[in-house]
Amino acid sequence: MDFQASAKAIVEGVGGVENINSLIHCSTRLRFTLNDFDRADLEQLKTVDGVLGAVIAGGQCQVIIGNDVVEMFDAVQVLLGNTDNSTAKGPKQSWGKVILDFIIGVFQPLVPAIAGGGILKAVLMLIAMFGWISEKSPTYQILSLVGGAPLYLLPILVAITTAQKLKVNPLVAVSTVGVLILPDLVTMLTKGTTLFGLHVTNVTYSSQVFPAILCVLFYALMEKLFTKYSPKPIRIFFVPMMAMLITAPITLLFLGPLGYVVGEAFVSVILFLNSHLGWVATALLAGALPFMVATGMHKPMIPYVVSTFSTVGKESLYLPASLAHNISESGTCFAIALRTKDAKLRAVAISAGISALFGITEPALYGVTLQHKRAMISVVTGGVIGGAYVGIVGLSGFTIVGPGLASLPMFVDKNNPANLIHALIGFGLSFVVSFVVSLLVWKNETQASSSETDIDTTTVAAEDLRAPVAGKVMPLSAVPDDVFSQGLLGQGIAVDPSEGRLIAPTNGTIEMVYETKHALGMKTDNGAEILFHIGLDTVQLNGQYFESHVKVGQRVHTGDLLETFDVEKVKAAGYNPITMMVVTNQESYTIAVDENSSTVADQSVMNIAKLGV
Secondary structure (H helix, E strand, O other): OOHHHHHHHHHHHOOOHHHEEEEEEOOOEEEEEEOOHHHOOHHHHHOOOOOOEEEEEOOEEEEEOOOOHHHHHHHHHHHHOOOOOOOOOOOOOOHHHHHHHHHHHHHHHHHHHHHHHHHHHHHHHHHHHOOOOOOOOHHHHHHHHHHHHHHHOHHHHHHHHHHHHHOOOHHHHHHHHHHHHOHHHHHHHHHOEEEOOEEEOOOOOOOOOHHHHHHHHHHHHHHHHHHHHOOHHHHHHHHHHHHHHHHHHHHHHHHHHHHHHHHHHHHHHHHHHHHHHOHHHHHHHHHHHHHHHHHOOOOOHHHHHHHHHHHHOOEOOHHHHHHHHHHHHHHHHHHHHHHOOOHHHHHHHHHHHHHHHOOOOHHHHHHOHHHOHHHHHHHHHHHHHHHHHHHHOOOOEOOOOOOOOOOHHHHOOOOOOHHHHHHHHHHHHHHHHHHHHHHHHOOOHHHHHHHHHOOOHHHOOEEEEEOOOOEEEEEHHHOOOHHHHOOOOOEEEEEEEOOOEEEOOOOEEEEEEOOOOOEEEEEEOOOOEEEEEEOOOHHHHOOOOEEEOOOOOOEEOOOOEEEEEOHHHHHHOOOOOOEEEEEOOHHHEEEEEOOOOOOOOOOEEEEEEEOOO
């Protein structure tokens, strides 16, 4: 893969360097915070080499890469350089999106440290259970402290991520939060102490999350306030001094105890629901996780998991459900690899199945299961059955990491050796059920297409496509938009429309009707995937001046009316109504384009022939 070329296309797809406010990555995704989300072209991003999918969710534009995410992140970072567009003014986001973006930005970076330390402790306990090392030996005790350090120092880690998200001085923020876990202060709190004559609540802040977040939020306000009014010659010491002087006492007296209560209440609510719904909750969550992961909405679960760990030291809902889901994705992919006749799909399924086996499911989701409803049926079935089992036996996870083959030690419990046995059974049950179901329900695409539409796509070797709208036909290279003019979406033609009637250029089936009605997709009888795009940037009209006359799954014939739009009103609104017809799966076809001028909508402008037919 040419990471530099793909990185350049990704940056263009999210609206350019100037539109990127910030960028982070998780185990499989590039997560962009953009100044203007309307400038992101998700369809363009999905066509980039190395991109498995793209969604806007959780206040971020998430570009799914898979196992190569680190290399792609590095390549994008080179293009961004030291650019900082955080002060750029984009459209106002809803409070919900702002809060969700903040939560993900704070908690997502914590996972590697907590996961690494947790797995280390789990492996140590497993070794001790086999009698290979004594729990009383200095080596075991020191390594156990190493593994427990991230959780103990959680307030410090949270201070760093929160300060980075709020773009304030991280070192001063850490110093302020660090006061909460100073050994001398802990001793004073234990014995009972006062500050300015007020009683200081005795709270154990190690492993706590919310007190640190509230502390840094307040510190950020103080830093900005004193930076604004402080004389520049003394700003270097005056601002941190005053911010710490005010923030630390306020946190000890009010914000710290408040954050502790919030965290306890948060965990209590989740544990209450889990205890009353029992295994049903685990089964339902395992079945819903494919759709949650696909939209990125599983990330808001991280605060719950982190808070639960800091309070009770284990988690019994999300991690067990994730185990069932992850392994179900793997079982489904391996079954499809055996059944499919598509060599490319087989290669993707094997790679994605191995990845899911080790707890990374995005390659399986976006490369295989989301594209085939029969595959999704087997994933959900395996997830629900596996989730029900681990819920019934009360499986608990003891570190925050994607459950998989390599991370099974996360289920080691020295007080309950059966916990790991139940994890292994849940692992096997989820894999076998999804594997068998997939073997039974899978049908190769050519068979499914023939039975569902009564059309033998293998017999249609070539066909002519008519102009989709009346007007002046021109080459895509003349379109004033790089996505189309450079052929990033595929080959085709453009028409400067003289009337607002989009018709079917040939026989086929409607595959997609964009919610803003400015774009529409269909699959022709020879399997070509055609994208119609009416106007440039017309997505911003939100469907105004457009009217769709077809729906997804509808069978259409040459000349059928697909869409109407008001050309003059689109122009009056400041948008170019030029209409594109593009073959998006061009790698499977030879395409001959007639770029002569035309004034009618039924003149042949393109011939497509299926390769190998």
